[in-house]
Amino acid sequence: MSQRVTVITxxxxxxxxxxxxxxxxxxxxxxxxxxxxxxxxxxAAWIGLGGVDLTDPAxxxxxxxxVAERFGRIDGLLNIAGGFVWQMTEGPLxxxxxxxxxxxxxxxxxxxxxxxxxxxxxxxxxxxxxAWGAVQARAGMGAYAASKASVHRLTESLAEETKxxxxxxxxxxxxxxxxxANRADMPDADAATWVRPAELAAVMLFLASDAASxxxxxxxxxxxxx
Numbered sequence: 001m002s003q004r005v006t007v008i009t010x011x012x013x014x015x016x017x018x019x020x021x022x023x024x025x026x027x028x029x030x031x032x033x034x035x036x037x038x039x040x041x042x043x044a045a046w047i048g049l050g051g052v053d054l055t056d057p058a059x060x061x062x063x064x065x066x067v068a069e070r071f072g073r074i075d076g077l078l079n080i081a082g083g084f085v086w087q088m089t090e091g092p093l094x095x096x097x098x099x100x101x102x103x104x105x106x107x108x109x110x111x112x113x114x115x116x117x118x119x120x121x122x123x124x125x126x127x128x129x130x131a132w133g134a135v136q137a138r139a140g141m142g143a144y145a146a147s148k149a150s151v152h153r154l155t156e157s158l159a160e161e162t163k164x165x166x167x168x169x170x171x172x173x174x175x176x177x178x179x180x181a182n183r184a185d186m187p188d189a190d191a192a193t194w195v196r197p198a199e200l201a202a203v204m205l206f207l208a209s210d211a212a213s214x215x216x217x218x219x220x221x222x223x224x225x226x
Contacts, residue, residue, distance in 0.1 A: 003027055003028060003029050003045070004027075004028045004029070004075040004076060004208075005028070005029045005031065005067070005071040005072070005073055005074050005075045005076070006023045006028040006029070006030050006031070006075065006076045006077075006078065006208060007030075007031045007033065007064065007067055007074055007076065007077045007078065007110075007114065008020050008023070008030065008031070008032050008033065008078045008080060009033045009034070009054060009077075009078070009079050009080055009081040009106065009107075009110050010033075010034060010079075010080035010081030010082060010106075011032030011033055011034045011038055011048070011080070012032075012034040012036050012037065012038055012039070012050075013034075013080065014177070014179040014180070014181075014197050015080050015129075015177060015179075015197045015200060015201070016032070016034065016080045016081075017197075018197035018198050018200070018201040019078055019080065019197075019200075019201040019204055019205065020032050020046075021201075022198065022201040022202065022205055023205060024043070024045060024046065026205065027045075028045070028076075029045050029046075029071050030045060030046050030047070031046075031047045031049065031067040031070070031071070031074075032046065032047070032048045032049065033049045033052050033054070033063050033067075033081075033110075034049075034050055034052065034081070035050075035051065035052060035053055035054070035081070036050060036051075037050045037051070038050040047066075047067065047070050047071070049063050049066060049067070054081055054105070054106035054109050054110055055101045055102075055105045055106060055109065056109070057109045057112065057113070060106075060109035060110050060112070060113040061109075061112075061113040063113070064110070064113040064114045064117060065113075065117075067117075068117045073117060073120060073121055074114055074117040074118055074121070074124075075118070075121050075123065075124060075125065076118075076124070076125040076126070076127070076208040077110060077111065077114040077118065077125070077126045077127070078126075078127045078204055078208060079106070079107040079110050079111070079126070079127070079128045079129060080129050081102070081106040081107070081110070082102050082103040082106060082107075082129060082148075083098070083099070083102040083103065084099075084144050085098060085099060085143060085144060086140045086141070086144075087140060087142070087143050088139065088140055088142075089142050095143045096142075096143040096146070098143075099143040099144050099146070099147035100146075100147050100150070102147070103144070103147035103148055103150070103151060104147050104150040104151055104154065107128050107129075107151050107154060108154060111126060111128075111154070111158060111169075114126070118167055119165065119167065121166075122166045123166055123210055123213060124165075124166060124167040124168070125167070125168055125207065125208040125209075125212070126155075126158070126167070126168070126169040126170070127170055127171065127172065127204045127207045127208050128151050128154070128155050128169075128170070128171040128172075129151070129171065129172055129174070129204075130148050130149075130151045130152045130155065130171040130172065130173045130219060131144070131145065131148035131151075131173055131174065132173045132174060132175045132221055132222075132223055133145055133148070133175070134146075134148035134149040134151075134152060134173070135173065135221075151171060152171060152173075152219055155169055155170065155171040155217065155219065156217050156219070159216045159217030160217065162216075163216065166213075167216075168207070168212065168213065168215060168216035169216055169217065170207045170212070170215055170216060170217070170218045170219075170220065171218070171219050171220065172200060172203055172204055172207070172220050172222050173219055173220060173221045173222060173223075174195045174200050174222045174223070174224075175194065175195055175222070175223040175224055175226045176189075176194045176195065176224070176226065177194060177195050177196075177197060177200065178191050178194040178195060178196050178197065178224075179197070182194070192225070193224055193225040193226050194224050194225075194226065195222055195223065195224035196224070199222070199224070200222050203220060203222050207220070
């Protein structure tokens, strides 16, 4: 089989870089998409698309079309773009709207833009990033959890819509990911119990592989040792 073409959104973040590194290591052709700048190594197997606002459907479509033009097709879409804010329910709506745009709209627009290209391959894959914290939200987590719960429902619905096509749609539900930002925000926590980016990347790439052809509509907890 020829190399898989894997698109990664949110590719400049800690998890995005870990997934991109792992995908390149297994021999994929990688398209890295991010709102910010994307580093571009001197590698023919890589294309970096920075400055892409995935909350804009037209920008998402242009990015996916550019990937397909460069590599000829898209085999997998790994939706990592997103963000987090802590906000109590009685606070302003800005945080709720921001979480909706960053977490749900980016995933939805990327999926919609990639689907025409994924439908042309026999084993297309979409892997979204949900959140274990959206299963049972804690205080201050409402805006984030609501947006990630919407990603869960999007995953399940799209999996049903594409059943029998060869395309699979799944999501991973991480707990706290071990990143420098999380360590700085929670200096007294036991980071050894958190999910390491490489561990989460391995699960995502399994779901994006041929070996996971029988798995669709799954919300896979990746909780580390929390």
